[in-house]
Amino acid sequence: MRQAIELNVNGEPHDALVDSRETLLDTLRYKLGHMGPKEGCGNGNCGACTVVLNGAVVNACLVFAVEAAGADVTTVEGVAAEGNLHPVQQAFIEHGALQCGFCTPGFIMSAKALLERNPNPSEPEIRLAISGNLCRCTGYDKIVRAIQAASQALSQTA
């Protein structure tokens, strides 16, 4: 069964005809062309598809597209405002916090959301906040350091 939905993605209104079995991730990727969120597992175990849905950090693969009707969605493509990289993105580049980069969109979303609710997180708080995101390349060390650096950068500009 198909259903027409409307949703805002990164501030832009969209409509899409979606299959009732289709996930928000499928819609974002294949109907709306937002290939930033990745599918690493399809069942909420890896976090590569992390987006912000009406202010909540979610795995887009665990949300049916029809559930997102009328929602505001932010994907990794919406993080850099007017082409300027967000301090979290900048810190990931400067601290070597990515290798293959497949998990990176999810980490950026989780890290940005963490710093918005807790601008000065401790190392254990950072590790907890990203524990739903799997990375197989970095061993997390440089990701944690990048988030620490982004926290400092944000507090200096605040």
Add this chain to the structure above:
Amino acid sequence: MAEYSVIGTSLAKVDAPERVTGKATYGADLDLPGMLWAKLVRSPHAHARIKQIGTSRAKALPGVKAVITAHDLPPLPKGATAPLVGEVSIDMSAIREIVMASDKVRYHGQVVAAVAATDPFIAEEAAGLVDVDYEPLPVVEDVLQAMQPDAPLVHEDLHTLEEATQEKSGQPSNVSTHMVYTRGDVEAGFAAADAVVEKTYTTQMVHQGYLEPQACAARIEPNGKVTLWTSAQGHFTVRTQLVTLLGLPASQLKVVPMEIGGGFGGKALALFEPTAIVLAQKTSRPVKLVVSREEVLRATGPGAPAVITVKAGATQDGKITALTTTMRYDAGAFPGSPVARGLLVGLAPYKLDNMVAEGFDVLTNKPRVQAYRAPGGTPAAFAVEALMDALAAEIHVDPLAFRQKNAAEEGDTLPLGMPLNRIGLTQMLKQIETHPCWTTPLEGPHRGRGLALGYWIGGSFTSSAEVKINPDATASIFVGTVDLTGTRTTISQMVADELQLDPQDITITVGDTDSAPFADLSGGSRITYTMSAAAHQASQDVLTQLKERAAEKLKVSIAEVEYQAKRFWAKDDTRNEVNLAELARESVAWGSGPIIGKGSTTRMQPAHAYAAHVADVEVDPDTGKVTILRYTCFQDVGKAINPTQVEGQIQGGAVQGIGWALNEEYIFDNGELKNASLLDYRCPVALDLPMIETVLTEVPASEGPYGLRGVGEVPIVPPGAALANAIYRATGTRLYELPMNPERIFWATRGNGTNGSHGANGSGGE
């Protein structure tokens, strides 16, 4: 050595901006007009004869455009091979069976058919409508059982190859190869020992755990030529296999490399691409094939498990007098486990005058293993390094001093016969002596510190680079090597220094098989090493061509032309000069045309990489849970071209090894994987880990312009034993089986459970 301004700095990854913004394009991100979605049909049996496959119900489903079985693949002569790397070939008839089984399935999840449909839901439904009639056969799952003469045969016509004599056994067997390497007199060696320890160690099948499931897409162009997009570790390697498998000339097959979301050895073979191409040929539409995470875990090819016996003797003063080992590696359903690499890696850190090293490549009804970072090395080092720790304890010698006393040096001969060129093992061990991770007392109950060594031979094979000078005096680098780990960045750094250009003025492209110079696949820690030679040569070629043109312009001989900072001048008259911008601009205006430098290497000496890890752990006596308090990685990297990237490689490899050591294992029931999700197959998450400290030793490799060594593989090798040895000091109990999860430690510390159930090790400390 020359002074460099870009080499040795932590230049940010040149491809980072597109990755942090979600713009990098991986295999699954392709969305071609008119594209169909493929879905694979997989066997629900670990061992069964295929009696019949019925495709009519699937074909009748609206939206289904094609259903194929192995009969739709072009015929292939039995035993057909294709070159893999260098002189190493792979058996393409086995690859074909993994792509699609013809008459028998040999592991649970083996592909038997494939469908292409207009959307993924229809494809999935159609896959369920393919009717396969199986005759189930007895399953052999365990490597030791598979070696028994009465074991069910995975291949009825497979005979054991005796490597030394190249003779095959009379009776069919699940042992595909048996190899023995000997040196000296082990009997005399053991007789001279004051202490001898013998133990058997077991490791489980594990997965590489790359975050990106395999993805590819194929399109048949109007002229019949095939375009294939794939996120594989080597697009030329994929093309070579497809040429054999599909009978296409290389000129009729363009393979385009996509960004790859991790490979770690698991994306080297063309296991999915043939299906996408045949479906595209059948339907005359583009076809995309993306596998699910469950399929990734079940059947894409995990890392090999092993059962390893090691026996070693030493004198009271800590000198090893003899060592024997038997390594039995599980290849899964087709030959080709990394057992020879296991023998090499496990023994390479030591001087061994008297040695017998024996290996078995064993088949079981499990998915055919694929390479996994330092393939074969992790199980071998777990066994050998845990045994060395036990032997050192037996003679009351400090584990670091014991390694120092027996450490391999330049000129020694590796266990498999190759002489060692320059290595930095001794220097690296010296650094540990005074490092706080080793000298700081570890206080508190249930805590312990462990040390283990690791080794990787470092890959060579073919790499090529082209460097072009653009008319505006910027440079473009063109390579055929997939960037797994940051190699675009390190190659750019090399060219920047060679040409004395700002890295901002250099771009690098990984080209497709029609346009880039040939390169073998990315793996084995070989790309930065071999590319250093190729990029250096290509840059020198560019400089030579530029100097020729400058000489002509300055009216001097080439030998008289000097170059620095984008300026050429005559040695004897510095005012007689021409700048790079002018030569670059003129190169396309008249004269000899554009400047294109070429560099290539097909074979370099190994750049041996040694590592040592020091782990501090605390073990919860009530639950058996291990908390890593501190983890330090020492590694001889030769020369760190980009220290941040080198550290990242070491940290990532160490954490994969930690996962293998503490958590990760395939759990089978009659050949069926029971934990085929990333929740149940538990890779380490950020909460499980401390920061991973790295200490780099830089002893230049014998070959190559910068002395670098490949760094990616070796860090996965030591963690198993480093942690096992730490757990022993925390609990008084030695663990003989990975993973050392809470349950296994809980029972082992109580003298119970399956602590190395394969060997009669007993339990408790020695």
